[in-house]
Amino acid sequence: MNPSVASRTLRTVGAWVVVGIFFFPIYYWTSVAFKHGNAIFSRPPNLFNFTPTFDNFQKVFGISFGTGGVTVTPGGGNFYMAPRIWDSIVVATLSTLLAVVVATLAAYALSRIKFRGRHEFVNWVLSTRMMPPVAVAVPMFFIYKQFGLIDTFTGMVLIHGLMNLPLAVLLMKSFFDDIPVEIDESAIVDGASRFMIFRRIVLPMAKGGIAATAVLCFIFSWTEFLFALTLTTTSLKTVPVVSSTFVTSIGTAWGNMAALGAASIIPAFIFILLVQKHLVRGLTMGSLKQ
Amino acid sequence: MRVAQVKRFVVSDHPLPWLLPLVAILLVFTVYPLIYNIWLSFHEYVPRKRALEYVGTQNWVQLWNDARFWQSLTITFIYFAVALAFELVLGMAIALLLDNDGFGFGFLRGVLTMTLVIPPAIAGMMFLLMQDPQFGVISYFLQWIGLLDPARPILATASTALAGVLLPEIWQWTPFMVLIFLAGLRALPREPYEAAMIDGASSLQIFRRITLPMMAKVIAIAVLIRGIDLFRVFDYVFVMTSGGPGTSTYTLSLYAWQQTFSFVKWGYGATLSLVTLAIILAVASLFIKVAKVRW
Numbered sequence: 214m215n216p217s218v219a220s221r222t223l224r225t226v227g228a229w230v231v232v233g234i235f236f237f238p239i240y241y242w243t244s245v246a247f248k249h250g251n252a253i254f255s256r257p258p259n260l261f262n263f264t265p266t267f268d269n270f271q272k273v274f275g276i277s278f279g280t281g282g283v284t285v286t287p288g289g290g291n292f293y294m295a296p297r298i299w300d301s302i303v304v305a306t307l308s309t310l311l312a313v314v315v316a317t318l319a320a321y322a323l324s325r326i327k328f329r330g331r332h333e334f335v336n337w338v339l340s341t342r343m344m345p346p347v348a349v350a351v352p353m354f355f356i357y358k359q360f361g362l363i364d365t366f367t368g369m370v371l372i373h374g375l376m377n378l379p380l381a382v383l384l385m386k387s388f389f390d391d392i393p394v395e396i397d398e399s400a401i402v403d404g405a406s407r408f409m410i411f412r413r414i415v416l417p418m419a420k421g422g423i424a425a426t427a428v429l430c431f432i433f434s435w436t437e438f439l440f441a442l443t444l445t446t447t448s449l450k451t452v453p454v455v456s457s458t459f460v461t462s463i464g465t466a467w468g469n470m471a472a473l474g475a476a477s478i479i480p481a482f483i484f485i486l487l488v489q490k491h492l493v494r495g496l497t498m499g500s501l502k503q
Numbered sequence: 504m505r506v507a508q509v510k511r512f513v514v515s516d517h518p519l520p521w522l523l524p525l526v527a528i529l530l531v532f533t534v535y536p537l538i539y540n541i542w543l544s545f546h547e548y549v550p551r552k553r554a555l556e557y558v559g560t561q562n563w564v565q566l567w568n569d570a571r572f573w574q575s576l577t578i579t580f581i582y583f584a585v586a587l588a589f590e591l592v593l594g595m596a597i598a599l600l601l602d603n604d605g606f607g608f609g610f611l612r613g614v615l616t617m618t619l620v621i622p623p624a625i626a627g628m629m630f631l632l633m634q635d636p637q638f639g640v641i642s643y644f645l646q647w648i649g650l651l652d653p654a655r656p657i658l659a660t661a662s663t664a665l666a667g668v669l670l671p672e673i674w675q676w677t678p679f680m681v682l683i684f685l686a687g688l689r690a691l692p693r694e695p696y697e698a699a700m701i702d703g704a705s706s707l708q709i710f711r712r713i714t715l716p717m718m719a720k721v722i723a724i725a726v727l728i729r730g731i732d733l734f735r736v737f738d739y740v741f742v743m744t745s746g747g748p749g750t751s752t753y754t755l756s757l758y759a760w761q762q763t764f765s766f767v768k769w770g771y772g773a774t775l776s777l778v779t780l781a782i783i784l785a786v787a788s789l790f791i792k793v794a795k796v797r798w
Binding site: 221224225227228229231232235236238239241242245253254255256257258260314315316318319321322323326328331334335336337338339340341342343344345346347348349350351352353355356371372374375378382383386407432435436437438439442443452453454456457465467470471474477478481482484485486489492493496497498499500501502 | 516517518521522524525528529532533535536537539540543597600601603605606607608611613614615616617618619620621622623624625626628629630632633637638639640643647674677678679682683685686687690721724725728731734735737738741742755756759760763764769772773776777779780783784787788796797798
C-alpha cells in the first residue's frame with residue numbers, strides 16, 4: 214500500500230470515528246425512546262440488544278403502531294405532550310413570520326438607502342443580540358403580567374420574534390447586498406417607486422435568503438428555553454420547557470422524555486438540511502458566505 | 504406638508520418608514536428593559552409591604568461585597584474560557600479532517616449539523632442521563648477505564664460538576680465551529696498552498712503560516728458569536744445542576760434568574776443581569792474593534 218492510499222484511508226476512518234462520537238448521544242437518546250423502563254436502567258448500559266417498544270411514543274403522543282397500522286388516540290395524563298408540540302409549532306411559526314417581515318423591510322433600507330449613521334445603526338442592532346436573555350426576561354415578566362400576556366401566544370410570539378430580529382436583519386441585509394444595486398437604479402429610472410422595486414424585483418430575487426432566514430429563526434424559537442420558562446406558566450408550554458415535567462418525585466421518566474426529545478429533533482433537522490447552502494452564513498449572522 | 508411630499512416621504516428614499524417597525528420593537532423589548540433594569544437596580548422588593556422600595560445604591564454595594572457574585576463571575580469566566588478553547592481547537596481539527604471531497608464526507612458534514620437543532624435544555628437532559636452514576640453510559644465507561652470513582656458522581660461532586668455541564672456544551676457547539684471553519688477553509692485560494700508544497704514546507708508549517716493567518720477573520724467571527732452566547736449560559740446549568748452541588752456551577756445568568764424568581768430579590772437580580780450585560784458589551788465591543796470585525 215503506498216503512503217497516499219494509507220493516509221487517505223486513515224483520514225476516512227478518522228472522519229467516521231469522530232462523527233460517530235458526535236452522533237453517539239443522539240443514537241443513545243433515540244434508543245432510550247424505544248426502550249422499556251428496565252432496559253433503560255440496565256447495567257452495563259444496553260446499547261443495541263433490546264426489544265424496541267413504542268410505549269413511550271404512545272404515552273407521549275397517543276400514537277400506537279400495531280398490526281392494524283398506525284392509530285392515534287389522544288390520551289390524557291401529565292405526559293401527553295402532543296399539545297405542547299402544537300404550542301411550539303405555533304410560537305415558532307408566528308414569531309418567525311414577525312421577525313422575517315420586520316427584518317426584511319429594515320434590511321432592505323440598510324442595504325440600499327444611504328443615510329447618516331447607517332453603520333452605527335447596524336452596530337446598534339447587533340448590540341441588542343448581546344443582551345443576556347435574563348436581562349430582558351425580568352422586565353418583560355413584569356410588563357407581561359400587567360398586560361395579561363403571561364402564558365399567551367401573543368407574548369411568546371413577540372419575545373421570540375424580538376430575539377431573532379438582530380440575526381434576521383443582519384442576515385437579510387447580507388442577502389440584499391448580494392443583489393446588484395444596478396437593478397434598483399434602472400427600475401428607478403423607469404419610474405418605479407422604492408416600494409414597488411422592493412416588492413416586484415428585490416423580494417423575489419431574495420427568496421432563497423428569506424427561506425434560510427426563516428428556517429434559522431424557526432429553529433432558534435424551537436430550541437429557546439429561558440424566555441419560555443419565565444413567561445409561561447400552565448396553559449402554554451414549549452417543548453424545551455416541558456422536558457422537566459418528566460422529572461418527578463418518584464423518578465424521571467427517561468423513556469418518555471427521550472421520545473419527546475427525539476421527535477422534536479427530526480422536523481428541525483429536516484428543515485436545516487433544506488437550507489444547508491446558506492447555513493454557515495446564517496450561523497454567522499450574514500458575515501460569512503459559504 | 505403637501506400630499507406629494509407625504510407620498511415621497513412614505514415610499515421614497517427616506518429610511519424611516521422601512522426601519523420604523525424594527526426600531527419600535529427594539530425600543531420596547533431592549534431599550535425599555537434596559538432602563539427598567541437600571542431603575543430596578545436602585546429598588547428592592549419588600550415582601551412585608553408587597554411593594555418596591557427605593558434603596559439607593561444598596562444593591563450595588565451588596566454586589567461588590569457579595570462573595571457569591573464574584574464566585575459566579577469566576578465560574579462563568581471558566582465556563583466561557585474552557586468551552587471556547589475546546590470548541591475552537593476541536594472545531595479546527597475536525598474541520599481540517601473533514602475538508603475533503605472523498606466519498607461520504609458530505610454525509611458526515613450533514614450528520615454533524617444535527618446537534619445544532621437540539622434544544623440545549625434537552626441536550627442537557629440527554630447528558631444528565633448519560634452521566635447518571637448508576638446506569639449512565641458515560642459514567643459507566645469512565646468507571647470501566649478507571650477514571651471515575653463510582654462513589655463520586657460527576658454532577659454531584661463539586662470539583663467535577665462544571666466539567667459535567669461543559670460536556671453537552673462542547674458536544675453541541677463544536678459542530679457549529681466545524682461548519683464555520685469548513686466554509687472558511689473551502690473558500691481559501693489554492694496558490695499559496697502550491698507554492699508552499701514546492702518549497703517543501705511541512706504540514707504544520709503550512710497550517711501555522713498559511714491557513715491560520717488566512718482564516719483569521721473567520722475565526723474572529725466564530726469567537727465573537729459563540730463567545731457572546733457562552734457568557735450568557737443558562738440552559739445547561741439550569742436543567743443539569745441548578746447551580747449545585749453547593750454553588751459550584753452557579754453562572755451569572757442563573758444567579759440573576761434565581762435572585763429574581765426564587766428569592767424575590769427583584770432589585771438585586773436586575774443589578775446582576777445589568778453587570779452581565781455590561782461585561783458582554785464591553786468585551787464584545789473591544790473585540791470587534793481589535794479584531795476589526797465588520798458587518
